[in-house]
Amino acid sequence: MTKYDPKPDRDAVDQDKLIAPKRHRRVTAQDVAEAAGVSRSAVSRAFTEGAYLDEEKRERVRDAALKLGYRPNALAAGLQGGRSHLVAIFVGDMRNAYDTEVVTRLVGALNAIQKWPILIDGGGLSSVKEAMGEVLRYPLDALILRSGSMDPAIARECTKLHIPVISSGRVLNHPQIDNVCCRNAQGSQAAAQLLLDRGRQNFGYIAGPLGYSSSSARQDGMMRALAAAGLAPVAIEAGDFTVESGFAAAERLFERARLDALLCANDAMAIGALGAARARGIDVPADLSIVGFDDISMARWPGINLTTVCNPIDIYADKVVELLSARLADPEKPSDVAYIDTHLVLRGTH
Amino acid sequence: MTKYDPKPDRDAVDQDKLIAPKRHRRVTAQDVAEAAGVSRSAVSRAFTEGAYLDEEKRERVRDAALKLGYRPNALAAGLQGGRSHLVAIFVGDMRNAYDTEVVTRLVGALNAIQKWPILIDGGGLSSVKEAMGEVLRYPLDALILRSGSMDPAIARECTKLHIPVISSGRVLNHPQIDNVCCRNAQGSQAAAQLLLDRGRQNFGYIAGPLGYSSSSARQDGMMRALAAAGLAPVAIEAGDFTVESGFAAAERLFERARLDALLCANDAMAIGALGAARARGIDVPADLSIVGFDDISMARWPGINLTTVCNPIDIYADKVVELLSARLADPEKPSDVAYIDTHLVLRGTH
DNA sequence: TTGTACGCGTTATCAA
């Protein structure tokens, strides 16, 4: 058992720091090696699963590490060829309740597999492109897009950097981008059918902003069900996915037409519409059915109790992580689209 | 202008990769240097603000970089002594609406100053401690604690690693931890006074779980106002900060006593209580005043319109970032506690 | 103004 002899230049460095200890130096494998009387490599091996190292020595190293508060520097480890274990999540707008819930699940699911999510919120940012550029300087394991409105050019740029991209909520046709998307049309078609079966005839729709594929797909689904019954929507207004905009859109609709059914592109707007109906003294659901889309947690709050199309968030997040793992396991695999089935949740507003 | 001669060992490496191009290698400064016919350090300087480099050369380097899709590797840059620009945010439970809103603002504020937030959600995680341990392997610029319930031992461990810690929502007494906290007692005292002035006498309170200092401080504030009026609360029940628990707690209160004033430890529970009151046919605010705490975005939704104590989220987030910057500028500075003033928001439930 | 050389902290390889 020879005592390990530290390099002289190392000592020189330490003395420099001693003279001017400006910022505290992190404890390194070297420090642990010296404390435990072993080589740097031994320390590294002590922390590597399945590496050859004498048990007694490993013990000694771990003790010293614990005492010094050492932990392997993930930056250095990531640099040396492996993965960084960092995953960026780009969110279109965190003020959107559904997006926030998805992000929450995503964060949980990623944490669970030891991937560390870096969040970028497009909603609160003036220069999204610049922020993305900065984050892409990290060698990310992957990028998750949670957004209906992001510039697809950014996604393409990522694939150029050979960073796997998973798009959630919007299908990007690119050979190297995996997608998770719910069957929007199917969901709202079922919702419309529910109300048709209930005898409703005068349908209104509150759409999202232009350019959001999910909103238009949901509208299409409704149209299809209505067309099959020989009907068409009486009036359509658009909001921006917020509760307030749903409230305002509903008021405009109530001015324009007498509805007995109102479908909304998402739950938040449906909740706003519900408030508008109540404020106007409209009896929901006796005189008006309101159905949302997504099934955010607020939909089941007492006092709201919204009938809606469930866009199952946990399945969603799990699917994203599943695609992510598959892509990491085989970077060359063909791109995949996972469609998530929706289902109606019957509560008190239909 | 001599052409730069790449090292021979570099070529050898490239050939290795050519033989087995398993995973795509990231474009490095070296690659750009070769493409632009300059040295690697010239490339580095081309991307460093205020570094000496011939303008024409800088142009050439940037062109080559753009063509190759190069961006400096943040991991390597961080390793070499500077900061990593990574900031971890530990959230007690992202399912809590207020926490989520704070996190959203925090993410925005950090993004704006080019710090990249890594999220860890204690709510969705079985082993918080282990997750924190993994994340601490990154040389974080700082750690932000957004949580009422986190093990303070973890915070202490961070300071041992010389990672600045900012605690939000709970004051941790530690010489190296900065804190941001709202004046809880002041806020709920004002709320209670408002209802006293309105003539209310039979106060109920819905508290948060035991061990959350914010909840007990808010309760103290109410008690103080009542005591000054020679009163005491009629009944107190506890929830877990969720809407559902507020609903249930309110139902228990209504069973136990006839109240004309109900203060809640947070908005979510107040919203639940509002639902319970309405379900029971209690007229709010004619027969019962309900006041929440925080002023989450849902509080101003039509159909809720909750009177509450505003715990100003954006100021909160800005303060956290401010303390963070100050701490990074001077790691040795004494720890700081920033108290945030609350104010009443009078809406429709008082 | 430019290139060389070194260090950041780690893991992987290789020879002992």
Place this chain on the structure above:
DNA sequence: TTGATAACGCGTACAA
């Protein structure tokens, strides 16, 4: 089983 050593990609002090 172990220790020395070579990458990993970058910034930068230093010498030219």
